[in-house]
Amino acid sequence: MAHTSHEPEVVVLPPDKAKIKKLWTVAAILGAITLVEFIVAFTVPHGFFKTSVFVIMTIVKAGYIVGEFMHLKYEAKVLFWSVLIPIIFIVWMLIAFLYEGFQLSDINFI
Amino acid sequence: MAHAHATTASDQNVWNGGVAPLGASYGKLMMWFFLLSDAFTFSGLLITYGLVRSSHAASDGLAGFDVTKWPVPEKVFEAVPFLHGVPAPLVFVGIMTFILIMSSVTMVLAVEAGHRMDQKAVEKWMLWTILGGLTFLGCQAWEWTHFIVGTDTPTIVKDFVNGQWITKEVFGANLHINQYGPQDFADFFFFITGFHGFHVFSGVLLNFLIYYNTVTGVYNRRGHYEMVEKVGLYWHFVDLVWVFVFTFFYLV
Numbered sequence: 040m041a042h043t044s045h046e047p048e049v050v051v052l053p054p055d056k057a058k059i060k061k062l063w064t065v066a067a068i069l070g071a072i073t074l075v076e077f078i079v080a081f082t083v084p085h086g087f088f089k090t091s092v093f094v095i096m097t098i099v100k101a102g103y104i105v106g107e108f109m110h111l112k113y114e115a116k117v118l119f120w121s122v123l124i125p126i127i128f129i130v131w132m133l134i135a136f137l138y139e140g141f142q143l144s145d146i147n148f149i
Numbered sequence: 150m151a152h153a154h155a156t157t158a159s160d161q162n163v164w165n166g167g168v169a170p171l172g173a174s175y176g177k178l179m180m181w182f183f184l185l186s187d188a189f190t191f192s193g194l195l196i197t198y199g200l201v202r203s204s205h206a207a208s209d210g211l212a213g214f215d216v217t218k219w220p221v222p223e224k225v226f227e228a229v230p231f232l233h234g235v236p237a238p239l240v241f242v243g244i245m246t247f248i249l250i251m252s253s254v255t256m257v258l259a260v261e262a263g264h265r266m267d268q269k270a271v272e273k274w275m276l277w278t279i280l281g282g283l284t285f286l287g288c289q290a291w292e293w294t295h296f297i298v299g300t301d302t303p304t305i306v307k308d309f310v311n312g313q314w315i316t317k318e319v320f321g322a323n324l325h326i327n328q329y330g331p332q333d334f335a336d337f338f339f340f341i342t343g344f345h346g347f348h349v350f351s352g353v354l355l356n357f358l359i360y361y362n363t364v365t366g367v368y369n370r371r372g373h374y375e376m377v378e379k380v381g382l383y384w385h386f387v388d389l390v391w392v393f394v395f396t397f398f399y400l401v
Contacts, residue, residue, distance in 0.1 A: 049369050052265035066254040073246055080400050090401055097396040108257045108385045115172035122181055129192040136196045140203030
């Protein structure tokens with residue numbers, strides 16, 4: 040009985056050099072942004088500006104992870120938007136809760 | 150290719166599953182919607198952290214820990230293994246971030262290898278991904294231990310016991326007492342990083358299952374490596390959540 044009879048013939052394709060290079064580029068960008076965040080954490084005084092820089096950098100990183108690593112950028116547009124649009128509820132939640140938090144802070148400390 | 154089955158059966162009726170408008174298989178679509186719901190859960194946790202933090206007075210980070218003031222994270226997380234007593238703010242969390250980003254890269258390389266039906270390469274990259282996940286969990290165990298055990302010098306805390314105020318020395322934090330700041334700070338630390346750590350833990354288990362199935366040739370016989378892609382989505386999501394936890398818990 041042939042030993043290989045159960046195993047299907049599998050054709051292994053060569054590595055896609057361009058694609059792999061792009062993945063490593065994305066990794067380098069993510070690493071670089073983290074490094075910049077690290078530097079900003081110790082050179083910029085605490086305040087609105089620093090927080091904004093962190094938020095923007097985090098969103099850029101999230102964009103690269105979801106767009107490139109999770110491949111969402113290249114999926115069908117319907118899928119892309121049906122994942123992205125519900126995030127609007129998170130944005131609303133963030134605004135509402137932080138507003139509430141600062142109001143509570145006023146009640147507690149002023 | 151993984152999507153081949155989505156475009157076959159073009160002779161079928163539109164309403165009988167003949168077309169895939171989202172261009173993705175059922176399993177992959179459900180993974181996306183699960184991750185979306187999980188994003189809501191994590192947002193709930195992080196936003197509540199923001200609410201509670203902004204309703205507390207903030208410490209200026211100069212005069213040591215004060216249990217009535219929300220601490221500056223870089224004053225709390227400044228320890229690195231083997232460097233006892235050397236303040237290195239956020240260095241260890243930075244290392245953990247790099248580890249998780251790297252394991253995300255090895256995961257996406259495993260997915261790429263799966264597209265080419267390259268079993269050996271999938272095995273190699275899955276092993277690296279599992280190693281990255283386990284290293285991250287090890288780092289987190291160390292960080293939790295340090296957080297629970299506390300610093301060399303205690304924080305003096307006033308406590309109401311049996312009808313009278315007493316002062317006591319507090320080392321470290323748990324769910325009852327916290328030397329670094331308000332009790333909520335410790336509770337959020339354990340809940341948010343713990344919930345994320347549990348995701349990493351389940352991710353490592355899933356990655357191991359994928360590795361096992363790859364080694365035993367399950368995906369070769371199936372003719373595609375889409376399971377690697379689906380679990381890969383979950384693993385990248387875990388990395389994504391850490392990016393947000395890193396910013397909003399440790400940096401800001």
